[in-house]
Every structure is written in structure tokens, then in C-alpha cells.
Amino acid sequence: MKKIDRRTFLRRAGASAATIAAGAYLSPYAAAAVSDNTATAPANDTPPRTPAGTVTADGNSMTSRPEDNGLARVNPHMGWTMHFYSNILDNYGSKLDPADTLDDFPGLSTVYLRVPWAFVEPEEGRFVWELLDTPAQRWIDKGCMVAFRISAMESWLYSATPEWVFEAGAAGYDVDGHYKEPEYDDPIFLAKVEAFVSAMAERYDGKAHVAFVDIGHYGMWGEGHTVMTSPVHGHTWGIETQKRMIDLYLRHFRRTQLCISDDFAGHNAPGSRFPITDYAFERGVTIRDDSILVQPYPDSWYHSEMAQLFWPTMPVILEHEHYGNAIKRGSWDKDLLLKSVEDYHASYMSIHWWPRILLEENRDIIDRINRRLGYRLAAESITWPARVARGEEFEITSAWRNTGVAPCYDGGWPCYTIKDSADGIVSVLVDETLDVRTLEVAAEGKATATHSTRRFRIAPRYADRAGTFFRACRAGDYEIYFSVGQRNGTPVYRLPYSGDDGHKRYLLGKITITE
Numbered sequence: 001m002k003k004i005d006r007r008t009f010l011r012r013a014g015a016s017a018a019t020i021a022a023g024a025y026l027s028p029y030a031a032a033a034v035s036d037n038t039a040t041a042p043a044n045d046t047p048p049r050t051p052a053g054t055v056t057a058d059g060n061s062m063t064s065r066p067e068d069n070g071l072a073r074v075n076p077h078m079g080w081t082m083h084f085y086s087n088i089l090d091n092y093g094s095k096l097d098p099a100d101t102l103d104d105f106p107g108l109s110t111v112y113l114r115v116p117w118a119f120v121e122p123e124e125g126r127f128v129w130e131l132l133d134t135p136a137q138r139w140i141d142k143g144c145m146v147a148f149r150i151s152a153m154e155s156w157l158y159s160a161t162p163e164w165v166f167e168a169g170a171a172g173y174d175v176d177g178h179y180k181e182p183e184y185d186d187p188i189f190l191a192k193v194e195a196f197v198s199a200m201a202e203r204y205d206g207k208a209h210v211a212f213v214d215i216g217h218y219g220m221w222g223e224g225h226t227v228m229t230s231p232v233h234g235h236t237w238g239i240e241t242q243k244r245m246i247d248l249y250l251r252h253f254r255r256t257q258l259c260i261s262d263d264f265a266g267h268n269a270p271g272s273r274f275p276i277t278d279y280a281f282e283r284g285v286t287i288r289d290d291s292i293l294v295q296p297y298p299d300s301w302y303h304s305e306m307a308q309l310f311w312p313t314m315p316v317i318l319e320h321e322h323y324g325n326a327i328k329r330g331s332w333d334k335d336l337l338l339k340s341v342e343d344y345h346a347s348y349m350s351i352h353w354w355p356r357i358l359l360e361e362n363r364d365i366i367d368r369i370n371r372r373l374g375y376r377l378a379a380e381s382i383t384w385p386a387r388v389a390r391g392e393e394f395e396i397t398s399a400w401r402n403t404g405v406a407p408c409y410d411g412g413w414p415c416y417t418i419k420d421s422a423d424g425i426v427s428v429l430v431d432e433t434l435d436v437r438t439l440e441v442a443a444e445g446k447a448t449a450t451h452s453t454r455r456f457r458i459a460p461r462y463a464d465r466a467g468t469f470f471r472a473c474r475a476g477d478y479e480i481y482f483s484v485g486q487r488n489g490t491p492v493y494r495l496p497y498s499g500d501d502g503h504k505r506y507l508l509g510k511i512t513i514t515e
Contacts, residue, residue, distance in 0.1 A: 052379075052482070052497035055509040063383040064508045066482075066497050068403075070371060072107035073494040074144070077211070077257075077315045077409050078347040078374025079109025080366075081147060082355060084135045086322075087114055087154055087221060092354050093135060101142050102355050107370040110211045110348065111139040114149040116160035117217070121196055124164050129203065140209045148204070149214035151222035152193070153181050153229075165192045173233035181229050184218055184241050190248065193217050197252050206255030211348075212317065214259050214288065218245045223290055224264035242276050250283055259317060262289045262303040272305035286310050288317035288348075292340045296331040304343035311406055312441075315347035315374070323353030323362075334365035338372070345405045345441065347374040372444060376404040377412075377436055377484055377493055380449050384416070384480060387512045390473055391461045396429065398482075399449040402439035408493070411437030414452070415489045417481045417505050418513070426478055426513070428489040429456045436484055436493075458513060477512050481505035 053066035082102060084093030093111075102108050113132050121127055136146040154160040159172075161182045166172050170192065171183035182189045197217075204210050216222030218241070220229065230236045242264055249258055265274035277287060287310050292301050307316045318340055326332035341349060349369060351358055359366060380399040388394045396416055402408065414434055418427040434452040441447065459473035483505040485492035491504035499507030 049501065049507045050498045051509055052495075052499045052506045053508075057386065060386050061383055062386050062509055062511075063381055064379075065381050066379045066495075066506070068371075068376075068378060068496045069498055070367070071496060072367075072370035073376065073496055074107060074109045075374065075408075075493050078404075078406070079145075080105065080107045080351050080373075081110040081112040081211075081317070081319075081348050082108055082139075082351045083114065084111050085113050085115045086352065087116070087151065088156060089115065089119070091322075092352070095354065098138065101138050101144070102351075103142065105351065105355055105359055106366065107373065108144070108351065110145040110147050111135055112147045112149075112350070114151065114214075114216070114222070116154050116157055117150050117152050117196065118157070118160055118162040120150060121162055124162075124168075124192070125195075127199060136209075145209055145211035147211045147213065148200075149216040149222050150196070150200070152217040153179070153220050153222070155179060155220060155228065161189070162192075165189060168192065173229070173235055175229050175232050179229075181226070181233065181235075183235070184237050184245070190244070193245075194248055194251075197249055201252035201254075201256075204256065205253045210256050212257040212259050212286070212315070213249070213253055214261070215246055215249045215285070217248075218242060219261070219263065221290075223261040223267075225261075225267045227267050239276050239279075243279055246280055246283065246285060250285070257314070258285045259288050260285055262287050262306055263291070265303070265306065267291070268299075268302050270302055270305065272308060274306070277306055277309070281309055281314075284314070286314035286316060288319060289344065290319040292318050292320040293326050293331045293333065293336060294321040294329075296329065297333065297336060300331065300333070300336050301340055301343075304340070307344040307346075311345035311347075313407075313409070315406065315409060316344050317348040318344055318346045319350040320352050323358050334362060337362075338365055338369055341369055341373055342405055342443075347406045349373055371403070372405050374404050374406050375402050375408040375439075375441075377408060377439070377495055378403050379414075379482060379495070379497075382416075382482055382508055384508070384511060386510070387514055388458060389514050390459050390475065391457060391470060393455050393457055395453055395455050396431070397451070397453045398431070398434075399451045400434065400436065400439060401447045401449050402436070402441055403444075403447060405441065407441055408436045408439070410492075411435045412484045412492055413487055415483045415485060415491070415505075416456075416508075417483065417489065418458070418478045418511060419481060419501070419505075420476070420478055423501065426473065427458045429454075429458075430487060430489050432487060473513065475513050475515050477510065480508045480511045482508055 053064045055064045152161045159180045170189040171186045173181045219225045260280050264276045378401045383397040385394050414431045416429040431454040459470050461470045483491035497506045
């Protein structure tokens with residue numbers, strides 16, 4: 001049988017390529033869409049939702065003023081970090097059942113795992129990742145994040161650095177028989193640290209569920225200071241040692257946010273700029289302060305000025321003192337805890353105690369902190385037309401604020417999604433003129449709104465000699481939702497409103513599409 005090409009076949013069949021392109025040959029579904037654009041929409045399979053705010057009408061204009069529900073929002077690069085391991089393995093996740101991921105703790109976004117190096121690599125090259133991956137997966141399964149610190153020096157463990165490192169020839173210093181501090185400049189020590197960090201990075205670097213990694217192989221508890229040990233054994237280290245450790249981590253963790261303790265600059269040295277923190281900042285390494293409310297006022301913290309360099313471009317992490325210890329010491333102050341978030345423009349705050357005790361005794365301030373911690377994307381008003389003609393231009397006007405203390409570091413764009421009664425997506429309209437990364441950060445209640453007016457078309461027509469073309473879009477009555485996320489309309493951020501469709505889109509109100 002002689003082969004013929006497609007064009008010859010169509011010509012013999014009585015159809016030309018042009019008539020096919022013009023729509024003379026259509027599937028039954030496409031034909032229905034063209035010939036009956038007012039066909040009945042699918043039956044309503046979804047329960048009614050409460051709009052995000054009160055809607056007012058002015059002629060053909062509808063305006064919603066979404067009402068903040070005051071609830072915590074879990075979003076990227078922010079939230080409460082749960083100390084599942086706070087150096088000691090019992091503190092503070094050991095009382096939780098395997099299925100208990102503290103879903104009742106508002107704003108919890110990250111499980112934090114801080115353990116001695118010796119626990120993770122007890123023998124050279126033999127890693128106990130199970131110690132980290134077990135709690136991590138409990139929270140990852142719930143859509144949360146994980147963060148790590150591996151330390152080389154602890155006050156409660158004689159050798160946080162594995163003994164095999166010293167047996168290989170690395171130098172170290174005994175501290176009154178209580179613990180052993182490695183010589184941080186020793187080439188054997190550094191080679192063993194590098195091998196460990198390389199293995200850790202191979203496992204965790206760049207993974208979507210890893211929020212940050214502390215540079216923890218220097219100083220007591222990995223905090224970057226030797227104030228408790230140097231006076232005893234007489235050895236001190238300088239900025240070149242600290243730089244070397246930062247560079248070591250940077251060689252391997254190239255895609256994950258790294259962090260140093262503010263104590264790299266001195267545990268109680270006030271000031272805004274230090275050579276070592278400048279060095280870290282220039283390389284994309286952020287800071288954390290592990291000393292919030294360790295001391296009573298006025299020494300509740302020392303380095304909020306230091307944070308001013310970092311927070312505009314990187315999340316700042318705070319850790320309050322072990323809550324029970326702060327209560328005993330008289331240093332706990334709820335209002336100061338909130339003030340630390342304000343002063344540091346913090347994106348993360350710790351849960352540094354038995355979590356439900358902390359929550360039960362501090363729920364009021366936790367709720368207040370959640371309304372400020374990190375970023376909080378708020379739509380002040382959104383105006384859209386009640387009726388729009390398919391293919392014709394129309395405007396959506398909006399005003400947005402960031403009511404948190406930090407920027408939305410990844411940025412994103414408002415999107416307006418039109419849906420039918422069965423939650424089917426009818427049209428996706430992204431405002432690419434407004435990146436929420438640029439929203440002003442200010443004191444509570446002081447942020448200036450950013451206004452945007454964007455023109456859109458739904459199913460625009462394309463005219464050609466061969467005909468007029470447009471995608472199928474039925475006229476009818478629909479609902480319009482708003483969200484913030486990727487340029488392609490994929491929602492990313494949870495917003496503080498009711499009316500969520502389960503996919504981070506929030507109901508504005510009604511809209512009618514006409515012929």
C-alpha cells in the first residue's frame with residue numbers, strides 16, 4: 001500500500017489544513033464550548049465559603065476589605081522552631097509521642113535538631129543519621145521544615161568531638177576534667193570536620209525541607225564563644241579561625257541558608273558592625289542570637305543593633321533562654337520577648353522548653369508574636385468589576401501591606417483566580433507589577449500600603465485571516481479568589497484570612513463573565 005502524507009490525506013478527505021486550523025473540525029467538547037458558551041456549569045460539589053472580608057458595591061465595582069483573622073500563618077523562612085534536641089537528647093521532644101507534631105502550637109514551622117558531633121559520627125565514616133531523620137520526617141510529613149546544629153563542644157558531655165578525632169592526632173584541651181575542647185586550628189581536626197560537613201551537605205544541602213543550618217563546630221554549644229573555657233586552659237582563637245570554619249561550611253552547603261551565632265563577635269559585646277559578622281554577611285551567612293532573656297533587664301540581649309545589617313536580606317533567628325531557667329532566674333518577661341522580635345526584625349523564634357508548658361503559660365504573648373514574627377502579607381483592599389466581558393480589558397486595583405517585622409524574602413505576586421461552583425479554575429490573572437518582597441517593613445501599624453492597578457483580559461481573542469481564536473470559557477456567574485505566589489499563579493503563602501479553598505486561595509466575592 002502506497003504511503004501518503006497528511007496533507008494529501010486531508011485533501012482527499014475534503015478538508016484543508018486551513019479549515020482544520022479555523023475550527024471546522026473540532027472535538028465534541030470544543031464544539032460545545034464554541035456553540036454554547038452559556039452551558040450549565042458543573043454541579044456545586046463544594047460547601048459555601050466565607051469571604052475574606054466585607055464586600056461593597058459601587059456601580060459595577062466591587063471592593064473587598066479583607067479582615068485579618070489574627071491567626072498564626074506558617075510560611076517559608078519564618079515561624080517557631082521546636083527544640084526537639086537541645087544538645088541533650090531528652091530536651092525537649094522526648095515526651096512527645098511519635099505521632100505528636102505539636103499541631104496545636106500556633107506558628108510552629110520548623111523542628112530544630114542540635115546535637116553533639118560525637119552522637120552523629122561515633123566512628124569515623126559511620127553516621128547515625130537515624131538520630132536526625134526520625135524526628136525530621138515526623139514534621140516534614142506535616143509540611144514543616146527542619147534545621148540543624150552539630151556541635152564540637154558541650155558543657156555536659158566530656159567529648160562532644162568524637163574521641164576518634166583525638167585518637168587520630170588532633171589536639172585538644174581538658175577543662176577541669178569536665179569537658180574537652182578541640183584545638184580549632186588543628187589540621188587533623190579541620191580535616192575530620194570537613195569530611196563530616198561534606199557528608200552532611202550531601203544529605204541535606206539544598207533540600208526543600210531544610211530551613212537553615214548553623215555553623216556549629218566552633219565554641220561552647222556551637223555558639224562561637226570560648227568565654228567559659230579559655231580562662232581555664234589559656235588558649236584563645238581569633239577571627240582567622242572563625243573565618244576558616246565559615247568557609248569550610250560554605251564549601252559544602254552552597255544552597256541552604258547558613259547561620260552563625262552572634263557570639264562569634266563576643267558574647268556580650270554591644271555594637272552594630274564587627275569584622276566577623278561583616279565577613280559572614282558578605283558571604284550570605286545570617287545570624288542568630290541564642291541569648292534572649294538569659295539575663296534580667298536591662299541585659300536581656302546585646303546584639304539587636306547587629307541584626308540591622310542582616311534582616312533586610314536574610315532571616316534573623318532568635319532563641320530565648322530555657323524557659324524554666326529564665327523563670328527561676330527572674331529574667332523571663334513576655335513583653336520583652338515580643339520586643340526582641342521587634343528589635344531584631346526576627347523571622348524565627350525558638351520553643352526552648354517543654355512545648356506545651358511554654359504554650360499554656362504564654363499563649364497570650366505567643367499569639368501577639370505570631371502577628372508580627374517574620375512577614376504577614378495583608379491585602380488592605382481589592383476592587384474588581386462585578387461583570388466583565390470575555391476578551392475585553394478590565395482593571396483590578398489592590399492595596400497591600402506587610403504587617404510583620406521582616407521582608408518576604410522569596411517575594412511573590414498577587415493572583416486573582418476565577419473559579420466555578422465545583423472549584424474548577426476558569427481564569428488565572430497574575431499581577432506581575434507588584435512583588436510583595438518590596439512591601440515596606442515598619443513598626444506595628446505604621447507600614448505604608450503599596451497600591452497596584454493591573455489590566456487583564458479573560459480568554460482574549462486572536463484574529464487571523466484563518467479566523468478568530470480564543471480558548472473555551474463559558475459565560476456565567478463565578479467566584480473570584482486572591483492569593484500570593486509564583487508568577488504562574490501557583491499559590492505559595494498562607495494569608496491571614498478566612499475563605500481558604502484549601503490551596504491558599506481566599507474568597508473575595510462574585511464575578512460574572514458575559515459574552
